[in-house]
Amino acid sequence: MNHITLAPMEGVVDYLLRELLSEIGGIDLCVTEFIRVTDTRLPTSVFHRICPELKHGCQTRAGTPVHIQFLGNNPQLLALNAAKAAEIGARGIDLNFGCPAKTVCRHKGGAILLQEPELIHDIVKAIRKAVPDEMPVTAKIRLGYLDGDLAIDNAKAIEDAGANGLAVHARTKLQGYKPPAYWEDIVAIREAVDIPVVANGDIFSVEDARRCREITGCQRIMVGRGVLRNPGLPKAIASSTADKHHCDEQHYGEQRWHQSLDILQRFTRKVVQVAEYPEADHPYGINNPKRYLDGRLKQWLSMMSKTSEQARQLFEQIKRETCIRGMSEKVYRAT
């Protein structure tokens, strides 16, 4: 067990990415993009679109379990949908109390709920009751909405409601994604509850992972953008845990671009297949392969560009490509 969770990332970490990233290794658990629950018991098709893994034991091809994340504010409705998820094969339920998006918060979802620990408690409790006892129910929070004053209340509310774990993104909603992440503020949360706490935010290297664990006292970590910048990061963190002499970031740095390019190429090939054989039974849920490839490649390469000159150059090359063939050929030819 490496104690590394791949962070849920809406619009980025979908089925295909979970498949490719978990194949590399180091990741123990994936969490889906959030499923928003507003007013109904969602049809199976929605669950299968967000989490095609449900059809295969709710794990990636590499065998990494996938938990389903919900976002919403109505305990009964969320419970109804969690029960449905359990019925159709979910292995775990996660609740999103951290999304900072304006539209989400305006509809009283995500991070805005951090101002209401009682409601958070009721949501977690309703879900805990609705799914089998052995199914993990977890929550993901930020330190708070405007400030961290309710951090402990929220964590305790989640624990008292019967959750099995808690991931904490070490920023408030107000702090958005602005560096730094306040790992030291996770300590009091970890100390206040007995359930496992997962530390999250700004882990971009093996050394970051080491420091985050040391500062927070949490063995479990969750990594998002760091894995997109460097898909080999979870494996590198995992091996450095097994062998402390191996935690030399430089050692892995050399392999990083080639590993990144390899995964970009495999990603591109899968999307091109969907475009070329649309009638085939692809599980990826990609409706418009051209738009999908264009958006995801640009998004991914721009994240990788923060630490890789080769990624920046490839981004420049594909930036103005408008057809899937032009884009894919540039990715295949990159070195």
Ligand SMILES: Cc1cc2nc3c(=O)[nH]c(=O)nc-3n(C[C@H](O)[C@H](O)[C@H](O)COP(=O)(O)O)c2cc1C
């Ligand atoms: C594009 C994007 C989409 C995200 N979508 C979700 C989501 O669906 N659910 C969630 O709980 N967090 C979501 N997050 C937050 C991440 O899971 C994570 O908490 C955050 O990126 C900090 O971790 P990192 O520094 O390792 O990326 C998202 C973040 C980004 C950048």
